[in-house]
Amino acid sequence: MAIRHALAALGGCTLGLCSMGSAHAALGFNVSLGAGIWSQQPSGYVHYTTGGQSSSNVNLKSDLGLSSKSQGYAWVDIQHPIPVLPDVEVRYSRIDTSGSQVLSRTITYGGQTYTANQQVSSQLKLTQTDFIFYYQPINNIVQLRLGLDVKAMSLSADLKSGNQSSSASGSVAVPMLYAGLHADLPLTGLSAAVDGSYIGNGTNYFADYQAKIAYETPIGLGLQAGYRQMELKVASSNIDPNGDIKFKGAFAGIFYHF
Template sequence: MKHAGLLVTALLTTASFAHAAPGLTIYGGGYTWDTELEGDVASGGANIDMQDELGFDETDQNVLYLGVEHVVPQLPNVRLRYIDLSDSASNIISNNFEFNGQTFVANTRVATDFDLEMIDGTFYYSPLNNAIKVDLGLTVRRMDGDLRLDGPTEGTSLSINETLPMLHGGVRAELPLSGLYVGGEVNAIAYDGNRMNDYNARVGWRSDYLLGLELGYSRMNIVLDDVDDLDTDLDIGGPYLAISLSF
């Protein structure tokens, strides 16, 4: 969570300017994302199942976001989002496997630390913005992560540091009941055997007093082909309940 405080500080610092600038909207929020980590990883050997072999299961992840929308047509709206996908597990493995040059032996306990943080900068326009709002733009995602495996006598780790551009699309529709809305969004890229995409679907309510609530489901797929000596095919998804502020 080393980047999380920056978004909180930015929200508190910039909120006071929203009322002083006509046509400027500042919004932000955060939530705990109840995720399940599925899929496999590999480095120089066979695929290793994150659940069946390494013992990963459901866990809570943290997401924070801060956005600014305005009425200047030539400039994009901007949203920053921080995603913390860190988790750990320990399991007695059922098969021998090799990872990053180390051999882990069946029937021994392997402890795994999965630490992945993402910072998204999304730059988008809203060509339709009334009862139905449509957003189109670009997300630039910075990923910083580590995967470490430790057995009784052996241990190894890999780091990944990548910056990716992704296409962004979103839609939101206001419902007849006051303050209620439904919506969703997607970010996606595919290149050279690598693929990353995420989406969410949500229903929310915004009060007349800045505060809002949002219930949704979000899912992310990360496919890496020999990126920093690491192969992955991971699915991370689950429901969330968010609290939001809008100025």
């Protein structure tokens, strides 16, 4: 429902934005905004030790039955004419998936033991807002973006069966290196782009990257489609919760450039 409202609002304001486009261009500003749907496929495992009780590597799909789900995303990109200041893009996305599963094995998670043949229900929520500050050392038909992505995240994970329950939640802001490459096909309205954010040392890392193609009409309204993958790997036993979690899948949306 929320994403339908976002898309409707974007489409409804198009006529007004068209009249604003030339004014922003004259001032040297380049603004894009959009919204769409991301089809998220979860995989991997989590490990959560608490109360001195060791944890199993709990598989998101085979143990918890977490399913694929489509969620909304939105973004706004603001480029300006002041050379010393970075351009800014803000992205918002949400992961909210749940599952119900009869365990095929006994698992321990969050200080609780859940036995084989026991019915468990689970829910994982992750809300993230990316504040991307970037410069463009190359900016013509091909644009190179280099900068910093400050990813603000809020996470909650719940596992429950009868009177038993385990839960973890928290919020964090993670600074990540950011790089992107965008190429326009002149006179066609078509473009292609890849970008990604990364922080880590090889053993423990957080990566978020995507590739997309887009078509923009002469009035600035456009469509985009692509593929995004996000992976969090924490292999250190000194950090809890830890594990290797992936969310990946195709996305599609609309945007307006003025």
